[in-house]
Structure formats: C-alpha cells, structure tokens
Amino acid sequence: MIGSIRLHPARGLTVTAVLVTAGLLAVGIVSVSSATPPGPRMTDNVRPSGARAAVERFLGQAVPGAAITGPDRGLFRQTYKVETPDFTALVDAFDGRVVYFLNAPGQLIHGASARTFDPVEIATRVLTEHRGAMPGVKPTVTRADHGALQLIEVTWQRTSGAIRLPDMRRVVLDAETGAVISYMNDQLPYADPPTTAVTQEQAEQTALAACGLSHPSVTRAQLLVTFDSTTGAQVLVWRVDVFDESVPAAAEVEVDAVTGVGTVTGRG
Amino acid sequence: MNHLPGRLSRPSSDWRPLLRHVSATAIAGLVVLSAGLSPSVAEATVVHSPPWADSFGAKWDGTNGLDTRASALWMKTKLGAKGYTAYTANGYAASTSMGSSYAQSDAVWAMFGHADRGFITQYAGSTSTVLHAVPNGTLYSCSSPHACLSNYGGGKISKMKLMVFGGCYTALAGNDSLPYSADLGIVATQADGVSTAVGFDSEIFWPPMDKWSEVFFGDLAAGHDVSHALILAADQAAISNGGNYGGTNYFDMFGSTTTTVVPAGYGS
Numbered sequence: 001m002i003g004s005i006r007l008h009p010a011r012g013l014t015v016t017a018v019l020v021t022a023g024l025l026a027v028g029i030v031s032v033s034s035a036t037p038p039g040p041r042m043t044d045n046v047r048p049s050g051a052r053a054a055v056e057r058f059l060g061q062a063v064p065g066a067a068i069t070g071p072d073r074g075l076f077r078q079t080y081k082v083e084t085p086d087f088t089a090l091v092d093a094f095d096g097r098v099v100y101f102l103n104a105p106g107q108l109i110h111g112a113s114a115r116t117f118d119p120v121e122i123a124t125r126v127l128t129e130h131r132g133a134m135p136g137v138k139p140t141v142t143r144a145d146h147g148a149l150q151l152i153e154v155t156w157q158r159t160s161g162a163i164r165l166p167d168m169r170r171v172v173l174d175a176e177t178g179a180v181i182s183y184m185n186d187q188l189p190y191a192d193p194p195t196t197a198v199t200q201e202q203a204e205q206t207a208l209a210a211c212g213l214s215h216p217s218v219t220r221a222q223l224l225v226t227f228d229s230t231t232g233a234q235v236l237v238w239r240v241d242v243f244d245e246s247v248p249a250a251a252e253v254e255v256d257a258v259t260g261v262g263t264v265t266g267r268g
Numbered sequence: 269m270n271h272l273p274g275r276l277s278r279p280s281s282d283w284r285p286l287l288r289h290v291s292a293t294a295i296a297g298l299v300v301l302s303a304g305l306s307p308s309v310a311e312a313t314v315v316h317s318p319p320w321a322d323s324f325g326a327k328w329d330g331t332n333g334l335d336t337r338a339s340a341l342w343m344k345t346k347l348g349a350k351g352y353t354a355y356t357a358n359g360y361a362a363s364t365s366m367g368s369s370y371a372q373s374d375a376v377w378a379m380f381g382h383a384d385r386g387f388i389t390q391y392a393g394s395t396s397t398v399l400h401a402v403p404n405g406t407l408y409s410c411s412s413p414h415a416c417l418s419n420y421g422g423g424k425i426s427k428m429k430l431m432v433f434g435g436c437y438t439a440l441a442g443n444d445s446l447p448y449s450a451d452l453g454i455v456a457t458q459a460d461g462v463s464t465a466v467g468f469d470s471e472i473f474w475p476p477m478d479k480w481s482e483v484f485f486g487d488l489a490a491g492h493d494v495s496h497a498l499i500l501a502a503d504q505a506a507i508s509n510g511g512n513y514g515g516t517n518y519f520d521m522f523g524s525t526t527t528t529v530v531p532a533g534y535g536s
Contacts, residue, residue: 072508074479074507074508074509074510075508075509075510076510077507077510079504079507079508083490088487088500090504090507099507100503100504100507102496102499102500102503104492104496144517145520146498146519146520146521147439147453147520147521147522148521148522148523148524148525149495149498149521149525151499166510166511168511172499181499182499182503184503184507186506186507186511188510188511211332212332213332219470219471226510226511226512227510229510239512241471241473241515243436243471245384247382248382248383248384248389248436248437249332249334249382250436250471250472250473251332251473252471252473252514264332265473266473266474266475266476266514267332267334267473267474268334268382268435268436268471268472268473268474268477268514268515
C-alpha cells in the first residue's frame with residue numbers, strides 16, 4: 001500500500017483495478033446552488049467523497065483511511081485536503097481535479113539512480129503518469145536552495161509571449177536522491193490576454209508611486225494573467241515587488257497592463 | 269515603555285499570562301533548586317508542563333501599516349490544540365519577546381513583522397523595536413526595547429525546538445558593512461542551540477503569509493516535520509492565492525530538517 005501510492009520516479013504507477021467507477025464519480029459530484037461567488041470557480045461542486053475519489057483516480061488505488069477536510073477557501077478556488085500518513089493532496093472543489101500532491105518525508109523513494117538522475121526525465125514521467133503533460137512547453141530546471149533543505153524544481157509554465165498564463169505544472173525532487181517530493185497542476189481557465197498597453201518601465205514607475213513607501217526600489221516585475229480578487233474577472237497585470245530598506249518594508253503592486261491603474265495587493 | 273501591552277484586556281479565563289507575569293522567575297528558581305543545578309545552568313530554558321509556545325505579531329500604524337497578527341494567531345490556534353500552552357502576543361517589544369517569560373520559556377517561538385537582513389522588528393508603543401542577530405554597537409543597541417539574539421546563548425533558549433522569523437530577508441546575513449551583520453537563523457541554531465530556525469531570503473507578503481502560517485503550524489500540529497510543513501505551507505499558499513506564492517517559497521531552514529513539535533515538548 002505505502003509503496004504503491006508514492007509518486008515513484010522509476011517504476012511509475014500502474015492502474016491494476018478500476019477502483020473508481022462512473023457511479024462513484026457521479027455520487028461524489030453534485031450541483032450546489034449558493035450565493036453569487038466572487039469568481040467563476042468558487043462554487044463548491046465536489047463533495048468530500050468526490051475529493052477522495054479524485055485522489056483514488058490520481059493514484060490508481062483506494063485510500064480508505066484518508067482524512068478529508070475542507071473545502072478551504074482561497075482567492076480563486078476552494079480545495080479539499082485529502083491526507084494519509086503517506087501523502088497530502090489538494091483537490092479543486094470546483095472540478096474535482098488533484099491540483100497538488102505531497103509525499104510524506106518518511107515515504108520518499110531513494111532510488112538506485114541517486115546522484116545520477118535526470119530531473120527532467122523523472123518529472124516528465126510523473127506528469128505523464130498523472131495526465132498532466134504539457135506538450136509544446138519546455139520545462140525549466142531550478143535548484144531551490146532552502147538552506148538545510150535542497151530541492152530541484154522542474155516547471156512547465158505556459159506563456160503567451162512574455163505573458164505568464166495561469167497554467168503551470170511543477171514536479172519537485174530531492175536534490176540529492178531524485179526522490180519525488182511533490183507534484184503541482186495549477187491551472188485556471190482563461191481567455192487569450194489582451195494587448196499590453198503599459199510597458200514594464202511604466203508599470204514600475206506606477207508601482208513606486210502607489211506603494212506608499214518613502215524610498216522604494218523595484219526588486220522584480222512580471223507580466224501575467226490573473227484574476228480580480230473581488231469579481232473574479234480576468235486581468236492582465238504587471239506584478240511589481242518593491243522594497244524600502246529605510247523602514248524596512250515591502251509592497252506588492254499589481255498594475256493593470258491595459259489601463260495602467262496600480263493596486264497594492266500585498267505588504268511585507 | 270510598556271513591556272506587557274494588552275495583558276489587562278485578556279479574558280479572565282486566560283490564566284497563562286498571569287502565571288508568567290507573576291511567577292516565571294519563581295518557577296525558574298524552583299526548577300534550579302529542585303534539580304540541584306549549578307549557577308551556570310540557572311540560565312537554562314525554563315521548562316514548563318505543558319510546554320510553552322509564543323508567537324508575536326503587530327499592526328503598524330498608518331494607512332500602509334502591515335498587520336501580522338493573524339499569522340501569529342495561527343500558531344496559538346494550531347499548537348494550543350496540541351498540548352502547548354500557546355500564547356499570541358501582539359505589539360510586544362523585541363526585548364520582551366526574548367525575556368524569561370517568553371523565549372526563555374518556550375519550546376516554539378515565532379515572530380512576524382517588518383524585517384531585513386540580520387534583523388526583524390515588532391511594533392510596540394508606536395515604536396519599531398528590533399531583534400538583531402548580533403550586537404552592532406552603533407545603529408541600534410541590544411538594550412530594551414531592542415534585543416540581540418546572540419545574547420541568548422549559554423543554554424537560555426537551547427531547549428527551543430523551533431524559532432520562526434517571519435519577515436523579509438530574515439534568512440540572510442546583514443551586510444558586513446552595516447551594523448546588523450550576521451544571520452538570525454545561524455545565530456539561533458549554532459550559537460543559541462535552537463533545534464531548527466526558519467527564515468526567508470526574499471520579500472514576503474501578507475496576506476499570503478497568513479495562509480502560510482495557517483498551513484505551516486497546522487501541518488506541524490498534524491505531526492509532520494518542519495521540512496514537510498514548509499513545503500506544504502508555501503505550495504498551499506500559492507494554490508490558495510491564484511498561483512502567487514507571495515515570497516513564501518523563498519523559505520530557508522537552519523539546523524535540523526526533521527524537527528517535529530508534537531507530541532508537545534521541549535528540545536534536548
């Protein structure tokens with residue numbers, strides 16, 4: 001049981017039985033009427049049993065002892081947490097998709113290929129096994145230095161020119177062994193973004209003026225499609241981070257890349 | 269300088285601050301006497317049963333003020349349910365946070381606030397008070413209301429399992445040309461004997477940090493180790509915030525990667 005529910009980098013997962021029938025799926029997913037949600041995906045369509053079924057489909061086997069909590073309300077989606085001592089999974093409460101899977105450290109696989117593994121090969125296999133592949137998108141490999149914890153992140157990020165789109169996959173590996181730590185399939189439905197009318201330089205100037213800090217400087221800026229946290233409407237923004245060493249304080253400002261309006265969305 | 273802000277407004281049923289205020293010194297003396305320890309050991313962590321856990325947050329004045337109190341509250345909520353005598357301190361001075369009634373009695377300690385390389389601040393009495401990694405001599409002092417982490421060696425906080433510095437760049441050492449050089453996490457784990465310390469090597473932003481704190485302390489309370497909790501907290505913060513990590517993925521860990529905090533107890 002324990003071994004077979006891992007995201008195994010070498011052996012992969014084999015679906016040996018159809019554990020989740022169409023009938024079970026139908027039982028797990030219901031239509032729920034609620035007050036007008038702030039976004040198109042905030043409706044809780046999935047029951048806890050549906051979240052469990054989603055994880056069982058993901059793994060190809062039953063998880064009878066799993067604890068299920070939620071849904072937990074985020075900005076643009078709600079998620080159920082499905083958890084056993086061996087893994088933690090997050091399931092989108094709107095469509096029943098597994099958006100995240102984390103292996104418990106004690107269940108990590110230390111394969112014989114340690115120190116000679118190919119992170120892209122392992123991560124690609126994990127994505128393919130879980131129907132998360134992104135054909136046409138080239139992965140990037142990043143060493144994530146967390147001090148005493150060293151990881152390798154293999155990321156597929158869909159873009160449109162310089163615009164980051166809300167469609168990303170990531171597989172994280174132990175940097176020493178190649179063991180699969182986590183899997184993320186983070187995607188939200190979006191329309192083709194509009195033409196950018198605001199340059200990065202203009203956006204940075206707007207952010208510096210809007211942040212409310214006395215001596216700010218820009219630390220990073222990124223053009224991306226996201227959603228309005230109040231209405232759920234799609235927006236194209238420059239997300240600009242600034243830092244003021246004199247306080248010290250940080251601010252995150254989103255500048256609408258069409259209208260040029262800046263809004264402080266985070267403080268630190 | 270009020271070292272005990274907010275205590276008069278606490279619910280009468282909350283006995284713990286009173287215990288701390290009145291008898292922490294007496295308890296420390298009793299522990300030393302009953303154990304027959306030498307004077308040099310008298311400065312060791314004051315061990316309580318149940319063990320203590322403290323988190324520090326603040327709301328800075330002004331329309332652009334940062335508010336970290338919710339992040340601090342999550343530690344109390346999650347660890348208080350797992351056998352700790354957990355307390356959330358809002359608007360306390362840095363020196364108070366390191367005192368015998370707080371850090372020197374704690375198994376778990378967390379602070380959320382404005383920060384930069386080598387220091388983190390708390391807003392107390394309309395003043396930003398600073399916890400430096402090391403003494404600096406010129407820019408700030410180590411005297412109340414400020415404090416220097418390196419002054420708490422000699423066993424004073426060595427039974428602390430986990431110390432969290434929830435602020436921008438807290439995982440980085442100060443510029444050596446500035447008075448606040450050295451790294452909070454390194455001082456905590458290597459000089460002061462704390463089992464594990466956590467900081468960040470980039471800007472971090474609220475509100476994503478509130479979700480980070482909820483998930484981090486929740487996962488620790490569920491029995492996972494600090495590595496698992498850090499990975500899950502960052503990823504779930506991103507999923508909850510439409511793919512925006514808010515800097516939480518720039519966590520750094522110092523000391524042991526396998527520290528757990530349940531069952532409730534002190535470190536060795």
